[in-house]
Amino acid sequence: MQSLSARQAAGEASTSRAPSSRSAAPARRTSVVCSASSSSNKEVTLLDYGAGNVRSVRNAIKKLGYTIRDVESAADLASASKLVFPGVGSYGQAMTILTQKGLVGPLRDYIHVSAVQFHPEKSGATGLDILQGFLEPEAAVAARKAAAAAAATSSSSAAAAAAAHSPRGLAKRVIACLDVRSNDAGDLVVTKGDQYDVREKGDAREVRNLGKPVDLAARYFEEGADExxxxxxxxxxDCVMEDTPMLEVLRRASERVFVPLTVGGGIKxxxxxxxxxxxxxxxxxxxFRSGADKVSIGSxxxxxxxxxxxxxxxxxxxTAIEQISAVYGKQAVVISIDPRRVYVSxxxxxxxxxxxxxxxxxxxEQYCWWQCTVKGGREGRDLGAxxxxxxxxxxxxxxxLLNCIDNDGVGQxxxxxxxxxxxxAVTIPVIxxxxxxxxxxxxxxxxxxGAAAALAAGIFHRREVGISEVKAHLAAENIPARI
Known part of the structure; x- marks a missing residue:
């Protein structure tokens, strides 16, 4: 396999950086300058205790124009005017770290905390609005008053019609998937296979190139992808761990994409x-330190x-499944299944x-089961999906994440x-x-x-179907989805 530099992965000029730590906690920095402003009212104190993807929180705060001051001691909590305390899926692991750092008591004493039961930095424009509302409460109050005044001038019949056509229930997710690999020239590209064959037809058999990973991910975020x-x-x-190209892809993508990012391949x-x-x-x-919210494990x-x-x-x-979920929580571990249909009489x-x-x-044959495969579908195992x-x-x-080799790329x-x-067969979400x-x-x-989400790739890459079209169709069918 050809190695790729961070510059090739991101399609930008590379910059030097120190090798990352191999410990479970992210490397510390005294402060992260996120905007040109240095006034105290544009400063946020961030408690980064090494429990998950804090890079996305940093990027969301950066997008809102704030400077970040990291908590280095309990005294930093006492002096914080605005504190962001990211949550994590593994409560026990988080409490162990906080106890070791002597921060449990000071956190209990700190009362100016906005608590939310979801990730605003990963909830698109609405989440960023909520985060900004916490950071700038006066502006948020004014915005709510303006919105209420505008709503009062709209007709009640129009409001009733909108409510009647608004689906209720847990929203179904629409996910954009990017298969990423190096092409024959050594460039990192998004590709898409037909039943897992990603090479073009013909004598050249070049890897199908559908775009750059970060640019496509940013496009899908703007178009309304949920993940x-x-x-x-x-x-x-043939590269050292910290120079793995996918890490740079995640770093760049997390600066532009504010919905959950999953990464799969090589998580072992x-x-x-x-x-x-x-x-x-x-x-x-x-x-996780590079911006992923979930990791996907396959073979x-x-x-x-x-x-x-x-x-x-x-x-x-x-197993990696047990070990990663114990530290980062079950919600951070996705299993990608690549099955093939097998008929039996x-x-x-x-x-x-x-x-x-x-x-x-x-x-x-009137019956079938689905055989699990490994190595990109090249080897079958005596195990059903x-x-x-x-x-x-x-x-x-x-x-x-439930794939299907028989249906891949067919569009039927x-x-x-x-x-x-x-x-x-399971109680956890199925994509x-x-x-x-x-x-x-x-x-x-x-x-x-009972699928909780549905994923597509090629039809989005080739602009045959837009994510907004899918969302509009689901709304018309009265299927709950984020619009």
Whole structure:
């Protein structure tokens, strides 16, 4: 594999920086200058205690024009006029760190805290408005009064009509996915395969190039994507850990994208080109520090599930899933499943969960199961997608990204039977992936299955369908979605 510099990854001039720490906590800086202003009323105190993705919080505050002062001691809390205290998915780990730093008591004494049960820095324009409202309460009050006055002048019938057409319930998410790899010239590009083949047809067989990762991610944020997923399908084995190109992609993307970022590919224990070894938690920490909110694990999850069943469905704490979720919380661990449909005539003939299918097999088979694959779909395992989903939930995963090799790049819709079978088997959210070709495919999967989100790639990259079109269609179908 060719190595890529940070400059190639971001498409910008590279800058020198010190190697990052390998510990679970981010490297400390006394202050981070986020704007030209240095007045005290434009300063925010940030408690960065090494518990997750604080880079996105920093970037959100930067976007609002504030300077950040990091908490180095309890005295910094006492003198803070505005304090941002990021949350984390693993309460026990967070409390351990805060106790070690002697900050639990001072935090209890500090009363000027705005508490929210979601991530405003990852909730698009609305979240940034809420964060700004905390930082600038006087301006927020004035804005609310102006909005109320404007609403009072609108007709009551129009307001009633809007309310009648506003779907209720937990919003379904629309996610843009970017498969990222180096092309034959060594440039980092977004590509898209047809049943996992990312090369163009013809003699040249070049890697399909659909754009630059950061630029596309920023475009999808502006178009209304609820999340963006980067799936690294190149193994960057010939570089040191801190120079892995995907880290720079995340750093750049987190400056422009204010919805959750997921990154997959290479989230496992490894030895880099310098000979240094990293645990799975240390690798994940590098990605979280660079701007990721979630990490996605693929082939290693299949190995973990098979070992789990070999132990009699017992967890032993040895897997990356268990270790990362213990430190960063279950919500930070996504499992990417790459299954392929296998037809059978008799469901009793296989030890896997089967369904009676509406799409009979080539020999008229009435039943099927979905075989898990590894190595980008090149190797099948004797493990079903349903069994894998159950195992990884037991091991501590918080979400499943459910692909389908048979439907990938075809544009004929999601495999509804697969999505339904897996979403019924687990209690954690399932993201439907592979096969979207039009807005109607999104409403189909949300109505026919328990999917919490649906993901697409090629139709968004090629502008065949816009994210706003999908959202408008869902609203017209009375399916709750963020507009």
């Amino acid at each position: 963006v997923a980067f799936l690294n399908i190149t193994g960057f084995r 224990a490894l030895t880099d080109s310098s000979g240094r070894t990293f645990s799975a938690v240390e690798v994940a920490a590098e990605y 290693d999850a299949v190995d973990a599930a098979q070992a789990y069943y070999a132990r009699g469905a017992q967890a032993d704490g040895s 008799d469901p009793a003939a296989v030890p896997h969960a089967t369904v009676q299918t509406s799409r009979p097999g080539p020999a008229g 349903v069994e894998l989903a159950r195992a990884v939930e037991a091991l501590g995963a918080g979400e499943i 819709g999601f495999d509804l039977e697969l999505v339904d079978a897996v979403s019924r 439907a992936s592979s096969g979207a070709g039009c807005p109607q495919h999104f409403s189909q999967v949300f109505r026919a299955t």
